[in-house]
Amino acid sequence: MRRDDRLWLCTIITMGRIRWEPRDYVTLAYPITALYMNSRVTDQAPHCPCNSNQPYRTCCSRFLDRDEFAATAELLMRSRYTAYTLKREDYLLATWHRSTRPASLDLANASQHWLGLTIKRHEQSNPDQAIVEFIARHKINGRAFLLHEISRFVREQNRWFYVDGDILSD
Numbered sequence: 001m002r003r004d005d006r007l008w009l010c011t012i013i014t015m016g017r018i019r020w021e022p023r024d025y026v027t028l029a030y031p032i033t034a035l036y037m038n039s040r041v042t043d044q045a046p047h048c049p050c051n052s053n054q055p056y057r058t059c060c061s062r063f064l065d066r067d068e069f070a071a072t073a074e075l076l077m078r079s080r081y082t083a084y085t086l087k088r089e090d091y092l093l094a095t096w097h098r099s100t101r102p103a104s105l106d107l108a109n110a111s112q113h114w115l116g117l118t119i120k121r122h123e124q125s126n127p128d129q130a131i132v133e134f135i136a137r138h139k140i141n142g143r144a145f146l147l148h149e150i151s152r153f154v155r156e157q158n159r160w161f162y163v164d165g166d167i168l169s170d
């Protein structure tokens, strides 16, 4: 039984045992309404970390958890940002082009806390090459940082890969 269901059950049992005055129902209406609204909020799917305003399950989860390939470099960029927030090193390495891929990222020990992503530009110069300019905000030990980067992507056998990027100093 979920916590909310247990609370409801307790409320119903308690209400059956007490002789209620009309004003008691009014007093009770507020916390019960708040409890109900709260349970509605927690039932909603969480938004994807990539700031697409979509639920994670219909956004980056398609690529991180269900082996779909991102159709554009921008979608790959978003999914890689989400992978950083979730410390999904496996996905980051799998979507990194073999010519520049590091052996490991050691994300398990990374102290970065990612706060949000803004895509500034997505340009595809030909069917198999694209750049994505983005700003990613993060904190390290309580200090806020901006990562402003232009990333390069290539497509091979219908799959986009991250190649490398130029970090811009704002």
Ligand SMILES: [Zn+2]
Binding pocket: 048, 049, 050, 051, 052, 056, 059, 060, 061, 078, 079, 082
């Ligand atoms: Zn996403």
